[in-house]
Amino acid sequence: MVLTKVIRQLPASLVLILICVSSFCWWYYNLENSSLYPLFFNATILVLSSMVLVFAIVKNIPFQYHKIDVLVLVYLLYSIISTCINSAYNVQYNQYDVYNYICYLFIYFIVRVLIPNFLSINHALCLLLAIALVICAQFITHKNILIINSGLLAGYLCALIPMSIILFERKKHRQNFIISLGLILLLVAILITDSRTAIITLIGTAFIYFGSKVKSRNRIWFAGLVLILVAGLSVFLYFKRPESFNGRILIWKIAFSIPKGSNFLFGKGIGYVDRQFNKHQENYFATGNRNLSEQQLADDTHAVFNEPLRILIETGLIGLVILTYLLFYVYRTGLIYDDQAQVFLKLSITSILIFGLCSYPFQSYTISSLFYILIAIFAGLNKKDQKVLPFRVGIYVSLFICGGYFLFVVSKTIYATKQWVNAKQLNWQYSEAKAWNIYNNQNNVLRYNGNFLADYGQKLNVSGYHKEAKTVLNSALVQHYSVANLLNAGYNEELMLNFKQAEQFYLNACYTMPKMISPRYYLFNLYVKNGLKKKAIEQALIILNAPIKVPSKEVDEMRNAVAKYLIDNG
Secondary structure (H helix, E strand, C coil): CHHHHHHHHCCHHHHHHHHHHHHHHHHHCCCCCCCHHHHHHHHHHHHHHHHHHHHHHHCCCCEEECHHHHHHHHHHHHHHHHHHHCCCCCHHHHHHHHHHHHHHHHHHHHHHHHHHHCCCHHHHHHHHHHHHHHHHHHHHHCCCHHHCCHHHHHHHHHHHHHHHHHHCCCCCHHHHHHHHHHHHHHHHHHHHHCCHHHHHHHHHHHHHHHHHHCCHHHHHHHHHHHHHHHHHHHHHHHHHCHHHHHHHHHHHHHHCCCCCCHHHHHCCCCCHHHHHHHHHHHHHHHCCCCCHHHHHHCCCCCCCCCHHHHHHHHHHHHHHHHHHHHHHHHHCCCCCCCCHHHHHHHHHHHHHHHHCCCCCHHHCHHHHHHHHHHHHHHHHHCCCCCEEECCCHHHHHHHHHHHHHHHHHHHHHHHHHHHHHHHHHCCHHHHHHHHHHHHHHHCCCCCCCHHHHHHHHHHHHHCCCHHHHHHHHHHHHHHCCCHHHHHHHHHHHHHCCCHHHHHHHHHHHHHHCCCCHHHHHHHHHHHHHCCCHHHHHHHHHHHHHCCCCCCCHHHHHHHHHHHHHHHHCC
16 A cells, blocks of 8 residues: 555654644734634644644554543533533624633643653653744744734743743753753743733742742742742732723722623633623723723723633633643643653643733633643653543544634635635625625625624625614624624614614724723714714813823824814703
8 A cells, every 4th residue: 555655654744834834824913803723723724733643543553542542522512512402692693712621621632642652751842942942033033013912922932931841851962952942932022022921920830849849847938939939929010000900900800790690610611701702891981980991991892801700600619620620630740740841741731821811811812822732742642541542543534524624614714714805805896796796695604703703794784784684783793792883783773764773883982992982973973963962062071081091092082072062962
């Protein structure tokens, strides 16, 4: 069998190159359109999984599994199943998040098969470090630096630093020098991001490592020193940017009110925070007179900046307990009795967990992937409780078929998304019929894509198809409850002469971000058009007296128009 021989002789470096290229794409491919980002992530993982499955079938590789593997499988499957049976809202709106979690399962499987059979641990770690260096170089030299989420990048790099130390070897001065340069570049990139959470993560991880080396009789003094340093650093970082810290306190206050009843046990489904947190923020400001500082801090929020709290909201107490038990099993031996590789892998995992206390690393595909990769490598190192699942072609073939099916679905979605992007770029004055044809044809595939729904609904509204726009915009609000979608839905109702519905949408937008000028301006214009002079003046005064959070030409034009109205109707 010539094909079998070729496959057997394929170097593992081919897989390494593909993983490296795909990781690069996750961060930088087509960042202008966030809808393509998760799709390329999913497609890349599924292609790599298919390759690894072919290797495993050809070489008759049995699967070695550990209790950690079982716990990872249970947690990810529980998250998927709880989302599918959850009644919070239609599971089809969660389909992209479900695909991501399925891909995390495949990522874990890839690493668990590759490490013991095709790659050494040092090769895998070198690959991850190389990816980080490529990202750092792009981050430092990128002209459009603001399009990169610098905070999440810092968290990603923080997790790679402890792991990279494993690569240092005695008497290999050239290798150690290159690795040292790489670590310096990582640290420089972290400092450039100006992420306070990343700095706390680095210091916290270092203290945990050195604390494990301190003799037991001195640990109380060491703990006291750590507390003093952490308190001092926290005060310094707070005064450096107090509005950011206070904003997170506000987000946590709102988030703690979300898990209730059955949702406390089973959660509201993965991706719920990203889609619907603003709805709870709206309720928070609508049901009470909150102070002005909180109103000024409120923003368009898609994260709770605390991963345990997010996991509690989305997967419930059961999901949080499963993940806690998984981490307990990883850390059960501490840092004293492990070998060097296990210690620094644990520290890399620890850095992600520390970063997650004040940020949202598990809402990043790259950091989530790294988390499962690190746990998979650690599970491969732990030989104590390893068991071998005899080679069964049927299992691998079933996984290959499942991966192939999901790859087909994702590929179809990628094609539809590209068609939609092309339609947006058309000159509608000359190609309106062609653009509408694309939008209508791709609606069936992209009907659960929030960005597509918002754009499609707005196009329908502008073109006068208000009834159709109403349905699409309501679906967009389920996908992402944002001020922009509320204003679009309200304006559509206004054009349909539905005053009450339009007013309610505008009021909801005002409550979602109380100090944002544009929702108040929409409401002001609605009252002016309907001759409600008293209400119009009330909104006009709010607009003129509200502090400006982000100065802009549009805000100045709104305030000038309002001031002119007050003068004319004074």
